[in-house]
Amino acid sequence: MAALGNSKNTAEILHKYQFHFQKKYGQNFLIDGNILDKIVESARITPEDCVLEIGPGIGTMTQYLAEEAGEVVAVEIDDNLIPILRDTLSAYTNVTIIHGDILKTDIHQLVREHNGGRPVKVVANLPYYITTPIIMTLFERHIPLESVTIMVQREVAERMLVGPGTKEYGALSLAVQYYAKPEIITRVPASCFMPRPNVDSTVIRLTRYEEPPVDAEDETYLFAVIRASFNQRRKTLANGLANAGNLGVNRQAVEETLAEMGLPSMVRGETLTLSQFADLSNRLGRKRA
Numbered sequence: 001m002a003a004l005g006n007s008k009n010t011a012e013i014l015h016k017y018q019f020h021f022q023k024k025y026g027q028n029f030l031i032d033g034n035i036l037d038k039i040v041e042s043a044r045i046t047p048e049d050c051v052l053e054i055g056p057g058i059g060t061m062t063q064y065l066a067e068e069a070g071e072v073v074a075v076e077i078d079d080n081l082i083p084i085l086r087d088t089l090s091a092y093t094n095v096t097i098i099h100g101d102i103l104k105t106d107i108h109q110l111v112r113e114h115n116g117g118r119p120v121k122v123v124a125n126l127p128y129y130i131t132t133p134i135i136m137t138l139f140e141r142h143i144p145l146e147s148v149t150i151m152v153q154r155e156v157a158e159r160m161l162v163g164p165g166t167k168e169y170g171a172l173s174l175a176v177q178y179y180a181k182p183e184i185i186t187r188v189p190a191s192c193f194m195p196r197p198n199v200d201s202t203v204i205r206l207t208r209y210e211e212p213p214v215d216a217e218d219e220t221y222l223f224a225v226i227r228a229s230f231n232q233r234r235k236t237l238a239n240g241l242a243n244a245g246n247l248g249v250n251r252q253a254v255e256e257t258l259a260e261m262g263l264p265s266m267v268r269g270e271t272l273t274l275s276q277f278a279d280l281s282n283r284l285g286r287k288r289a
């Protein structure tokens with residue numbers, strides 16, 4: 001099987017299998033060998049590693065990963081890609097193809113089966129329509145992982161990096177920064193994909209912290225507070241929290257807490273740092289009814 005990662009061999013495979021791109025699955029296949037090398041290099045994969053690839057497509061990046069890793073487990077949703085993957089990856093004995101939806105897959109079970117429960121490295125050119133749910137799933141379900149090296153839409157990469165006071169700052173920024181250190185690897189032009197996406201793309205690496213940078217007494221509650229704070233973006237933080245319905249605190253408790261923290265009563269959620277959110281959720285948590 002010819003190596004993928006260029007437009008000629010990609011077009012040949014697509015033609016051989018009469019493959020039709022499915023827009024609903026966010027299918028944009030990589031055709032640039034330099035970018036593929038850069039992704040795999042930045043993921044720092046060694047023969048000791050088990051890699052989880054989300055959405056292998058026709059197996060382009062999977063081939064690159066299989067050359068470096070001990071094992072690659074690739075989860076693909078599209079029925080029509082499974083026979084193609086069996087073909088393009090037939091030379092690799094260290095690849096397992098799983099037919100399924102990553103959001104409905106028991107990833108803990110996969111990690112137990114393929115890596116004895118030890119942390120895996122996630123590498124993916126993500127389907128952009130579900131980037132945020134995938135990242136939140138990986139972190140919030142506490143999947144044992146060392147790092148996540150992913151291609152995402154440029155704006156989404158920026159949302160993961162920014163701090164308070166910017167319009168991009170929100171629940172995704174705080175979740176990523178609570179669990180991991182985000183670093184931009186490279187920007188990727190639309191010409192590196194087939195078909196070309198109509199957005200710009202960026203590769204970002206998220207390196208999991210051993211310990212979160214702030215001290216949250218109840219992590220689930222911290223994220224409930226964060227979500228409530230950004231649900232009603234144009235409202236004040238006090239309104240967002242008091243109206244949330246799932247935090248177990250009334251308006252008076254919210255206002256008292258903001259005062260204790262020296263925050264103005266009209267403060268907005270997008271001005272608080274991660275450490276202030278942790279402090280806020282710890283204080284509110286202790287006042288829960």
Ligand code: SAM
Binds near residue numbers: 055
């Ligand atoms: N990795 C390939 C590459 O770089 O050329 C393909 C990347 S393409 C942007 C995204 C891939 O994710 C597609 O193959 C698509 O079918 C698959 N996909 C979309 N939604 C998925 C889901 N919920 N679970 C697993 N795979 C999914």
